[in-house]
Amino acid sequence: MDVAALTFLALGLPFVAALVAPVLTRFLGQNAAWLLALAPAAIFVHFLRFLPEIAQGEIVTGGYAWIPSFNVSFSWLIDGLSLTFILLISGIGALIVLYSGGYLKGHPQQGRFFSFILMFMGSMQGLVVSDSFLMLFVFWELTSITSFLLIGFDHGREAARRAALQALVVTGGGGLLLLAGLLILWNVSGITQFSLLLSFGADLKESPFYLAILLLVLGGAFTKSAQFPFHFWLPNAMEAPTPVSAYLHSATMVKAGVYLLMRLNPVLGGTPEWQILLPLFGVTTLIAGAALAVRQTDLKLMLAYTTMSSLGLLVMLTGFGAPHAIEAAALYLVAHALFKGALFMVAGIIDHETGSRDLTEVGGLRSAMPLTFLIALAAALSMGGLPPFFGFLAKEEIYYALSSFDRRSIVFASLAIVGNALMFAVAFAIALKPFLGPKQSTPKSPHEAPVLLWLGPAILAVKGLSVALMSGMAHRLISSPMASAIAGEPRTVTISLVPHVGAPLLLSAVTVLVGVVFYFNLARLRGLMTAILADIGWGPDRGFDQFIGGLVRFAVALTRRLQAGRFEIYMTVTFMLVAVVLLAVPAYYGELPRAPFFAADVPAHELAIMAIAVAGLFAVALAADRLTAIVSLGIQGFAVAVIFLLYGAPDLSFTQFMIETLSVVVLALVMTRLRLSPSDHRPLRQRVPDLAVALACGLGFGFLLLAATGVPFDATLTEFFNDHSKSIAHGANVVNVIIVDFRGTDTLGEIAVVMITGLAILSLVRLRAGSLKRGAEMQQPAAEERA
Template sequence: MVADEQWMTFLTLVLPFLAAAVAPLLTRVLGHNAAWVLAVVPAFIFLHFTGFLGSVASGEPIAGGYPWIPSIGVEFSWYLDGLSLTFALLISGIGTLIILYSGGYLRGHPHQGRFFSFILMFMGAMQGLVVADSFLMLFVFWELTSIASFLLIGFDHSREAARRAALQALIVTCAGGLSLLAGLLVIAAATGTSSLSSLLAAGEGLREAPVYFAALLLVLGGAFTKSAQFPFHFWLPNAMEAPTPVSAYLHSATMVKAGVYLVMRLNPVMGETFAWETILPVFGGTTLIAGTLLALRQTDLKLMLAYTTVASLGLLIMLTGFGSEVAVEAAVLYLVAHSMFKGALFMVAGAIDHETGTRDIRKLGGIGKAMPITFAAAVLAAFSMGGLPPFFGFLAKEEIYAGLAAGSSWGVLLTLTAIAGNALMFAIGFAVGLKPFAGARGETPKHPHEGPVLLWLGPAVLAASGLLASLLSGLSHHFVSSPMASAVIGAPVEVTISWVPHLGMPLLLSALTVALGIAFYATLERGRGTMAAVLAAIGWGPDRGFDQLVRGTIRCSAAVTRTVHNGRLDIYMTVTFIVLAICLLVPMVSYGELPSMPVLEQLRIYEWAVLAIALIGVAAVVYARDRLTAIACLGIQGFAVALLFMLLGAPDLSFTQFMVETLSVVILALVMTRLRLYPADHRPASQKLLDFSVSSLCGLGFFLILLRVVQTPFDPSLSTFFAENSRVIAHGRNIVNVIIVDFRGLDTLGEISVVMIAGLAILALVRVRVGKSREKAIQEEART
């Protein structure tokens, strides 16, 4: 990549975030017309990435980047092949239409500027995710999409349902993000690479690694939560609490397809294994059927589309994991088709809601004449969703059955699953795209009429694109489908299917799907009632389980807090010192690192005297009858240590120790005097025995570990460094002072801060105690 192209690509990745920063101000100035200005940003990005279609179609990936954290070899790098380029075009192209649609849908909203800011940040995060090359860049943008979606789903934060849905999406997807991070770390450790391009070039290395299965589970944990695979599907329909532009964007080209993108990206290095070809089809097929059946139950247009998105994501996962080249081609075609027809249908649902005041399919009907452009866009999108020729959805469905209809029982089972799921999606697609516009006029809160251009432009363009991409399938395959399929498979392939029906098994299965879809559409009301009864009989579901998990976590944390933080300082100190004793003694005993006992006969008479003074101080503390005496005797040990420092040739350290011990005794004595603590020790004998045992073990642990330290060979390198550099660097002759003030200046500052905080806490306690005493005295005086 030449320097100019590299700079422009970097600009396209940061431009959405820059636009997000100025969007609120721009909206205050221009109102809803700011949508036309802000839409220039994704349009520019779309045009920039369009310029790479020729190179990528010829098999030349585009790579580039800049150093990010050079000290650890992390780069802000990108990698554009058929997969990432297609996603980038979908995100920016549909993003342009979503920005325009938002200008009309949220016209007059007091927080429209904030909405533009959030959705542009969301766009930038998703754009960075799909083009990221380095693992760290991928993870950062992955989590940023979760944060941005949290802000968008909870946009109407005054409603509890929106807040709950936003929090639910954040928890589920961020938990998956942590799983992905762990998986990427495992992959990096196993392969020695930290970029996707290098990983793709490594070939069989990851599949042959001992940690392959662990890495697979961790990566799929991130992919399944992001792309709402069963049983993590529940957050996606709840995300419909977001405004419709968010739903249209999130479901068509962005966040929910991030997991699908990850699975497709890693297929060349993690696919073709039994685990891959079992886990993905099982979970994908289950999600497909669960999503369509749950969609059948809904009456809200957005929820019907949301559950079919869950089903479509399951279909994509199932196809990617099936293991055949044609199935991957089908996944590629269906992903592109789904982005166009689902984005269009969501915007149609929003336009219907905006112009009629309701999304309830039971109240809608006969609005086709009042909203002719929206009606035309809805029908075209429904035809593509139903897989009817000559739309791009038909190409995808034909390829699905060509890829799954293998001779094995496994292929037959997945084919039947795809037929059932596609037939139900056919019924739901036409229920959303046809039923509100046909038949008798329903009773709606608002008189229906065609919306402004900003509301119908997006669905009209996307619906027409689904038709145009199919009619020009040769160009579509050359520039999009074939390069994308080649990137997913890891080898050059050529997609050749056209919109002209060809006799064969795939066409027969497509006809069967359409027939079943028409039957499901005709019995939609009965099917809705049946599913309602079934779900009522089942009762519990993952959505309710999420609430139970959150409540259980809160109760568990409260119980742990009550147990661990019970407000008793003596228990805190006992537990702390028990853990300290274990940490000191257990490792030495376990690893045979106990020190050898020193020979004490060589001590001089004055050394014996200092040791005797220390022992006398210990005895005085133990047998003191009141706390004030114990505090005074406590300084005896410190003075004994200070004497040892002086005798061993460290007078400055000795002086410091003398000062510390003197001040400590004086301050503690003053505090004890002001607090008026009673001298009696009310501890029972068992408590005294426990305290004695714990303190003895801690003392023994420190004694042994210090003795072991001094018996290790002395390494003079640090002492030599300080001796050689104290004068040169710190301009000080006293090495100890230089170490404390210069080399360990931050440590000294931290110690001073700790002492200061402790002093302030003591002062606060004294004042509280004194204040209570004065208050009590005033009350007694008043009573007398």
């Protein structure tokens, strides 16, 4: 099997695994995790084979035509950026599946959870390898839908349902902005694939639509990656089970926006707008997330806000524009995935084994959980940017990029120090406070976690160490190709455990010192942030509730205004709009048809048929009751059927005869079961506007028919049906073949409409009959009482 077919199968494998997950879990229980983890592990191994080729600067593309007429394909692009992401997604995904087997052991819906997490994994994998705009958008929205299912997994709790809805609304709305941006990008460039777009960057930046494209793309990326002020959905997503939080924050959904910005950096980056908006929003998110993290005592919430902070740092670096900023973003993204995934799983272990994840309620766990303590400490050392872990390399590269002495670099470097120092304090608060100090009473007696729980975080923590120790090989295979893909030009990463002597090392040392101060004053910082937020009061999270509430109230008011409950109003408005479209549009563009030519030698029988049709109109309008009007409606139908017959369409004429007969009979039968009051009892002031609307619609359709018949006849379809009815559909009657085969779906729809109409009529008749019966039953006791 060739590489393209294997890649296609690899991208579809998570969805196949999601289908069988409930069945496997039903029979194997938590042991199903070992089998299900083979799917992401196989994907990891498959894409691992691309490393040597990508390290040499190659780009692998492939795929299949999806909608060829619109140049839309199911295609993939594998370069240093997408390969790094898919290795993180599949590698960490395999560990998350194993972790889920232990964390949700005995849960009655564990199979459903496995199915959701695997679908989420497949959606994220498809997103990061997408070469086609449309393919990226489809998988982008799939990540929103599957994350909605995961966040709301415990749907019995209102908080989980609210968090899931909030995430879906925010990220789904951002997805619509992204779609608009991609459509404009497609319209401006004429390109639908990222691999071809890279050469169009200079022209795109000079386009008058550049700013619109940039703002729309940023709207999609910022909502997905929880940039301020769209950050509020991310902490609320902690209502999901811990495996979801660990996966969502380390390698998947929240990094999708960062991935998009990195992917489009060669095309949209380098402009003043890019280098202003991204660093501004990024550094704001960095500080806000870190400050909100120190206020929390819930371990997952502390980690969630530091994820928000880290995402802001990545966005800031992606748009900063300084030398080595791209390299720093590439390094920090990998380092963050490793240490944050490990710390989230550690938080889940503490919660699972003690029954609490509140920092003030757990302590002294070191003796009972020594392995978990070592894992937490290793991950915290990397998050704090201390050697010999990969986080240290990332932090050194960040300060190397920010260590220029211009005013802009000084401001952003100072803010980065504050943000990183706060994250340092949070990291060690999570790694030390639950394990050191006096032992506290917890809901459950603490003990070391089973292998399914500690295996994943242990591997990630060790990986954060080993990658730093083998940084030369890691840079050659991962960091340099990734930085090159983000920059759109060759970049070489050389940072090692030997630090930059100079300003970067000094800034790193200042960060550690400030972080230590913050750590020992964490309680004071928590109180300060609580007081500040209390003074501020209103925030984006509360604003979301107000927005949704206002939207619902507006929708209700608008619906009551437009849907007044009177069918007459609906029909009048509908026909008024039809009349406006048929008359105003041609009149505005000067395309009203010319007056028809009436031949002098029209046969008398044709004139008689037309006179009968006109007489039928007056019969309907002047009918004394509804039943007479319904019967009179058949006059026009039969007249039209005769006209079809006269012009050589006997089959169409027969169909018209049948439809008119059935319509009149059915309507007459129905009306005999309903009230047959006078046909039109309204005053003249109401009848005249309706007459005007009816005449306008009739005139509009007449103009449309004249315009259609006034153009030269195009016999292309006629020739196609004549040539292919026998050979393709094996039918000699062309009209029947068109209705049954070539337009079979239309015919099916028409049959469905007739069936639904029949059911509606039957319901009305039964409702009327039941109402009359109940009325008679209610009147009988009253009559007996009077008697």
